[in-house]
Amino acid sequence: MLTLGIETSCDETAAAVVCNKEVLSNAVSSSIRLHSRFGGVVPEIASRYHVEYIGYCIWSALKKAGVGFGDLELVSVTQGPGLMGSLLVGVSAAKAISLSLNIPIVAVNHVTAHLFSNFLNGANLKYPFVGVVISGGHTSIFYVKSVLDSELLGQTNDDACGESFDKVAKILNLGYPGGPVIEKRAEKGNPKKINFPRSYLGDSLDFSFSGIKTAVLYYVREKEKKGLRKSDIDDIAASFQEAAFDVIVKKAILACERKKCSTLAVGGGVSINKRLRAKLGEEARLHNIKAHFPEAGLCLDNAAMVAYAGQLLFEAGKRSSLDFGAFQYCTDDN
Ligand code: KG4
Ligand code: ZN
Numbered sequence: 447m448l449t450l451g452i453e454t455s456c457d458e459t460a461a462a463v464v465c466n467k468e469v470l471s472n473a474v475s476s477s478i479r480l481h482s483r484f485g486g487v488v489p490e491i492a493s494r495y496h497v498e499y500i501g502y503c504i505w506s507a508l509k510k511a512g513v514g515f516g517d518l519e520l521v522s523v524t525q526g527p528g529l530m531g532s533l534l535v536g537v538s539a540a541k542a543i544s545l546s547l548n549i550p551i552v553a554v555n556h557v558t559a560h561l562f563s564n565f566l567n568g569a570n571l572k573y574p575f576v577g578v579v580i581s582g583g584h585t586s587i588f589y590v591k592s593v594l595d596s597e598l599l600g601q602t603n604d605d606a607c608g609e610s611f612d613k614v615a616k617i618l619n620l621g622y623p624g625g626p627v628i629e630k631r632a633e634k635g636n637p638k639k640i641n642f643p644r645s646y647l648g649d650s651l652d653f654s655f656s657g658i659k660t661a662v663l664y665y666v667r668e669k670e671k672k673g674l675r676k677s678d679i680d681d682i683a684a685s686f687q688e689a690a691f692d693v694i695v696k697k698a699i700l701a702c703e704r705k706k707c708s709t710l711a712v713g714g715g716v717s718i719n720k721r722l723r724a725k726l727g728e729e730a731r732l733h734n735i736k737a738h739f740p741e742a743g744l745c746l747d748n749a750a751m752v753a754y755a756g757q758l759l760f761e762a763g764k765r766s767s768l769d770f771g772a773f774q775y776c777t778d779d780n
Pocket of ligand 1: 456580581582583584607611612623624625626627629714715716717718719745746747
């Protein structure tokens with residue numbers, strides 16, 4: 447089934463064409479450089495960028511896939527969660543395409559869509575699985591039995607994991623987004639140098655990342671009194687990253703054990719991080735759990751995951767009518 451996916455929930459304008467489990471094109475245009483001097487995404491800038499680039503992205507996705515509008519059989523779009531102004535651009539474009547081509551439209555939840563990246567391009571993920579979404583807006587654990595049946599097992603009570611990377615990078619004056627630069631600096635640092643707190647919250651599957659961010663802030667303030675060296679920043683990045691990932695790894699394995707599930711799928715922007723992949727992959731192996739990670743181009747926000755999730759929902763009988771709204775907070779029932 448030839449599906450056009452559209453994603454505009456935050457700062458990536460994205461369109462992709464997916465046919466069954468094969469990604470034929472995956473166009474992403476990011477407004478990230480426009481936000482970096484503000485240290486985070488500015489909603490108004492993001493939505494104006496989407497308006498400007500959504501058309502180019504859709505044309506580019508169709509061209510790269512070698513198909514025309516007339517070949518499309520389904521359009522699938524992120525309904526939420528995300529920034530309201532940004533979501534509206536994608537939802538409006540998708541509705542216009544559905545109406546003018548007279549093809550069905552399916553509204554998709556962005557968070558769970560991240561997990562479905564693990565089915566694409568020859569990957570062999572099978573249901574049921576424990577899914578961990580680690581992104582800039584969410585850190586959530588699900589038990590997924592099918593595209594229509596996922597149970598939320600835990601989520602963050604405050605900052606998302608990616609958000610804590612962004613905030614720590616801001617404290618260290620490393621710019622936005624924080625994830626890639628923290629990962630890079632961490633490669634040169636000592637992860638055991640500073641024992642930042644790990645918030646395990648007992649045996650809960652919920653997360654809390656605000657404490658570790660504050661601990662980094664206080665540590666940096668103290669260090670700055672004597673002067674913060676380049677190697678100090680590397681050590682802080684490595685020690686912070688290690689503490690954050692210790693918590694993720696422990697809870698991901700705990701969720702698999704609780705659900706007696708030996709398949710784990712990870713998704714979201716942070717899942718591109720090599721240290722996370724190594725730590726989680728190794729711990730999963732020790733517990734006889736098979737860990738799946740999306741290919742690099744499908745970790746961060748993209749429309750291929752949205753196209754595929756929409757295709758699965760369509761095959762399971764879901765159809766959205768043209769009057770659906772965009773949602774800042776979105777469950778799969780919307
Ligand atoms: O999934 P995503 O593209 O957007 C949301 O749905 O939020 O994730 C973006 C997040 C940002 O917080 C960014 O700092 C983080 O993913 N990120 C990383 C890395 N690359 C991006 N975190 C850790 N290591 C990375 N290499
Ligand atoms: Zn995302």
